[in-house]
Amino acid sequence: xxxxxxxxxxxxxxxxxxxxxxxxxxxxxxxxxxxxxxxxxxxxxxxxxxxxxxxxxxxxxxxxxxxxxxxxxxxxxxxxxxxxxxxxxxxxxxxxxxxxxxxxxxxxxxxxxxxxxxxxxxxxxxxxxxxxxxxxxxxxxxxxxxxxxxxxxxxxxxxxxxxxxx
Numbered sequence: 001x002x003x004x005x006x007x008x009x010x011x012x013x014x015x016x017x018x019x020x021x022x023x024x025x026x027x028x029x030x031x032x033x034x035x036x037x038x039x040x041x042x043x044x045x046x047x048x049x050x051x052x053x054x055x056x057x058x059x060x061x062x063x064x065x066x067x068x069x070x071x072x073x074x075x076x077x078x079x080x081x082x083x084x085x086x087x088x089x090x091x092x093x094x095x096x097x098x099x100x101x102x103x104x105x106x107x108x109x110x111x112x113x114x115x116x117x118x119x120x121x122x123x124x125x126x127x128x129x130x131x132x133x134x135x136x137x138x139x140x141x142x143x144x145x146x147x148x149x150x151x152x153x154x155x156x157x158x159x160x161x162x163x164x165x166x
Contacts, residue, residue, distance in 0.1 A: 011155020017162075021150055024102070025166040028142035031109065035078050035135050047071055050125045074129050081136020088137065089144040098149040101141065108138035 039046075047067055054062045062070070085108070092101040112131035119127040147163045154162040 010157045013158060017153060017158075020153055021162050021165050024146045024149060027102070027109075028139070028146040029166045031135065032082075032139040032143055035132070035139060039075055039078070039132075043071065046074075046125075046128070049120070053123050053125050056123060070125070074125075074132055077129055077132035078136040078139070081133040081138075082140035082143070083136075084133075085137035085140020085142075086144055087140075089141055092141060093145060093148065098145055098152055101145050102149060105138055105141045105145070108134050108141065112138070 051061050112134040115127045115131040146166045150162045151159050
């Protein structure tokens with residue numbers, strides 16, 4: 001009888017809780033991992049785009065050092081944005097709550113996707129740099145808020161397990 005009462009008190013992993021966990025973790029961890037790794041494969045194509053854009057503006061190609069420096073700035077905007085995003089977590093969570101902060105954070109995911117998609121048409125590599133900063137903010141916020149959100153959703157006996165999913 002006592003074991004039955006104990007099992008009734010302990011929460012269990014329901015389908016809704018599992019889906020919420022997977023969706024929240026996919027939205028945070030995937031953003032982080034994808035944006036760290038995705039910049040490596042097209043590096044030469046993007047540097048070529050940078051050079052073509054610069055040539056269209058000035059009539060001459062960039063030398064190796066300025067091109068490498070510009071590419072380094074582009075790559076480093078993501079972790080810098082993550083730093084900014086992690087500093088924004090407290091104010092966002094206090095103002096909007098955990099769920100609201102995650103919903104607000106979608107702005108920092110959708111806007112950069114649109115900007116990156118428009119960078120070729122706009123012939124502006126600056127849009128890519130700004131987008132990397134914004135998506136870094138998204139990753140910084142979500143990587144901190146998602147474990148808090150999952151901790152709120154999970155029953156007491158599953159908090160640790162669900163909190164480390166991201």
